[in-house]
Structures are given as structure tokens and as C-alpha cells.
Amino acid sequence: MSLSKEMRYVELTGFGGPDVMRLANGPVPQPGAGEVVVEVEAAGVNRPDVAQRSGNYPPPKDASPILGLEVAGRVVALGEGVTDVTIGDRVCGLANGGGYAEYCALPAGQVLAFPKSYDAVKAAALPETFFTVWANLFQMAGLTEGESVLIHGGSSGIGTTAIQLASAFGAEVYATAGSVEKCRACEDLGAKRAINYREEDFVEVIKAETGGRGVDTILDMIGADYFNRNLSALARDGCLSIIAFLGGAVAEKANLSPIMVKRLTVTGSTMRPRTAEEKRAIRDELRDQVWPLLEAGKVAPVIHTVLPFDQVAEAHRLMETSSHIGKIILDLR
Incomplete structure (x- = not known):
């Protein structure tokens, strides 16, 4: 035609x-x-x-x-x-x-x-959010039923998709967002606990919620500003999946020791070049x-x-x- x-x-x-x-x-x-x-x-x-x-x-x-x-x-x-x-x-x-x-x-x-x-x-x-979340959270990070996940930017298009899919497949979901309204929206979508990053330290909240263990997976769109704190919030054998750099791409004071001590995996991807x-x-x-x-x-x-x-x-x-x-x-x- x-x-x-x-x-x-x-x-x-x-x-x-x-x-x-x-x-x-x-x-x-x-x-x-x-x-x-x-x-x-x-x-x-x-x-x-x-x-x-x-x-x-x-x-x-x-x-x-x-x-x-x-x-x-x-x-x-x-x-x-x-x-x-x-x-x-x-x-x-x-x-x-x-x-x-x-x-x-x-x-x-x-x-x-x-x-x-x-x-x-x-x-x-x-398409954009579901392709991205599926590839990064499930294919690459391997999130499975019974595991826990922290989703940054929980009220974004990516975040609202990730919360729902992780919850639907049996994961325990936590999310960060920047207001009371946004946190409420995250919990309505299936997050067990939404963390207002303007008022709370998400690392402290995650450790309190998980008995000090941390979460199995983190889906992150912030990048450098959250890098060290993300490693702190992960459980042993956990995975950090980075999909954007809203907080910068260069982590100048990165502490890599938790990757070795806790056997962590750090991964990431962009969809367009695939x-x-x-x-x-x-x-x-x-x-x-x-x-x-x-x-x-x-x-x-x-x-x-x-x-x-x-x-x-x-x-x-x-x-x-x-x-x-x-x-x-x-x-x-």
C-alpha cells in the first residue's frame, strides 16, 4: 500500500x-x-x-x-x-x-x-513503560514472587507500572515519592509502604520495614545521587537496576565495598538502542x-x-x- x-x-x-x-x-x-x-x-x-x-x-x-x-x-x-x-x-x-x-x-x-x-x-x-519495566525489573533483575522491591519515582509512569506489575506477580513492594498525595497513590496501587523522600530517609525506612535485611531489588531512575544509599538498602545478593540518571550519571564518591560484601548486582539498560x-x-x-x-x-x-x-x-x-x-x-x- x-x-x-x-x-x-x-x-x-x-x-x-x-x-x-x-x-x-x-x-x-x-x-x-x-x-x-x-x-x-x-x-x-x-x-x-x-x-x-x-x-x-x-x-x-x-x-x-x-x-x-x-x-x-x-x-x-x-x-x-x-x-x-x-x-x-x-x-x-x-x-x-x-x-x-x-x-x-x-x-x-x-x-x-x-x-x-x-x-x-x-x-x-x-508500550514505553511496560517494555521498560518488564525488561529491567523481571528479565534483567529477575524479580520473582516472594521477593521485595523498592521502586523510586513511584508516581511516575514507570513507577505506577512497576508497582502494579511487581505486586501482581507476588512481590512485596515499597516506593518513594515526593508528596503525601503521591505516596497515597503508590499505596493505592499496591505498595506496602510509600516513602516521602522529602521527609524520610528511604534507607532507614526500608531497614525498619524489613527487619534490617533490606530489599532484594531496587528499580532506580535517580542514578548518582542515590547510588550509595541504594547499595545500603539492598539485601544480600540483591540487585540494583538503573534506568535513568535524573540525579546525575557520575557518582564521584561511590563506595563499592557493599557490592563485594553483600554480593550485589548492579545493572541497567536503555530501551531505544536494543x-x-x-x-x-x-x-x-x-x-x-x-x-x-x-x-x-x-x-x-x-x-x-x-x-x-x-x-x-x-x-x-x-x-x-x-x-x-x-x-x-x-x-x-
Whole structure:
């Protein structure tokens, strides 16, 4: 199928604040081998989008320069070799870029059917956070039933997803957040104890809650500022999984001795550079193990607000305040 009409998309006029984004017109992307083109009805807003807009997160060489890593909508074109998706399917997907647009090309191995009863807005809130949490918390850190986990940034899109999934799979969940309201939201989602990091020391709380043992796993998006304290809060044979550096990437006074003494594992990853095969494997596990939970209502995306496409700058301003609980979604319908 040939797509030749123009589309609206978010153009960057340079790097900087939200005002460098503007709506522009451009050609609809054509599907490459193994790709599908989705007519986008809704798109998620994520921290990597803000970093890319600011000039701190360049896209991979083969990715669209257009912002946006998750979309939901209708498949309108298929690339060569695509056999498991058909035109007209309603899907959400993890894009390598290009999501802030009316049409987005993405690998067929990174799309999933809408969960039953889901619309585009709810479906668009799934890919980025669910791929990230599944890969880092379950595949890499190996969190299993009966273990304990501390999730930093518990009220974020990643955090609200991680709390629910960890709880659904039988873990004891703790979380940090920056206000009473956010802590309450974390506990409502399944955290045994939410820690207001502005008023409490999460290391002391974790040790008190676990009888001095610590937690088995920590999912961290702060980085350097929390590195030593995270090691202190881990139990023997625990794992620290780092997925972002909101508190810096260079831990200049890192104390590495707890890694040896407690036999700790420190790991981390970013999703965007992973290969198509790796992302397909994550997709397959989500489809088999997580999508049934979504369809049963045992897990659901937390959506803070939905903004029209032309308010993309406002969406980024909101993301940068960190005042939201859950996901920020752009509605292109």
C-alpha cells in the first residue's frame, strides 16, 4: 500500500525548552521491511522525549528524528515480510522515534493488539513503560514472587507500572515519592509502604520495614545521587537496576565495598538502542504474561491527563514539573 498524503507532526526548530516544538506538515512515512505504518490516534509523552528535545538524547542513526516513542492507532500499511499484523488492526507499539505524528512507521515485532475494552488513549499509555519495566525489573533483575522491591519515582509512569506489575506477580513492594498525595497513590496501587523522600530517609525506612535485611531489588531512575544509599538498602545478593540518571550519571564518591560484601548486582539498560530481536522478545513476554492481567483489570495504566496534539509544549512543561501522577498522553483524534 502506498501512502503519499502529508501528515502533521511535531518539528523541532532547535534544541531547548518546550517552545522549540511546533506542528508542521511533512510526508507520511513508508514502511520498510518488517515494519508497519500506524495511523496514530494517541501518543505517550515520556522523559526521553524531553531529553531529546533538550539536545541530550540523540536518536539512533536509523531512527526517525521526530520525537515520540509510543503510539496507538490503526495499521494502514505493511512492509515486506510482515505476516502477523494485518491492515485495520488496532495496535499500540514501541516506536524507535516518530510517534509525535499522525502516521508512524515502526517494527511489526514491537506492536501489540489493544487489550480488550481499551481505547487508543489507554493503549498509548502502555508500550514505553511496560517494555521498560518488564525488561529491567523481571528479565534483567529477575524479580520473582516472594521477593521485595523498592521502586523510586513511584508516581511516575514507570513507577505506577512497576508497582502494579511487581505486586501482581507476588512481590512485596515499597516506593518513594515526593508528596503525601503521591505516596497515597503508590499505596493505592499496591505498595506496602510509600516513602516521602522529602521527609524520610528511604534507607532507614526500608531497614525498619524489613527487619534490617533490606530489599532484594531496587528499580532506580535517580542514578548518582542515590547510588550509595541504594547499595545500603539492598539485601544480600540483591540487585540494583538503573534506568535513568535524573540525579546525575557520575557518582564521584561511590563506595563499592557493599557490592563485594553483600554480593550485589548492579545493572541497567536503555530501551531505544536494543535490537529489534530483543524488543520482539520483550513484546512476546508482555503479550503472554501481562496482557491477560490488563484484560482482567488486575493492572491498568494510570493516566494523569490527556492533551490535544497542538498542546504538546504544555505536555512537556507538565512532564518537567514532575507534578503528575502516571502518564501524559497526546490525543491526535
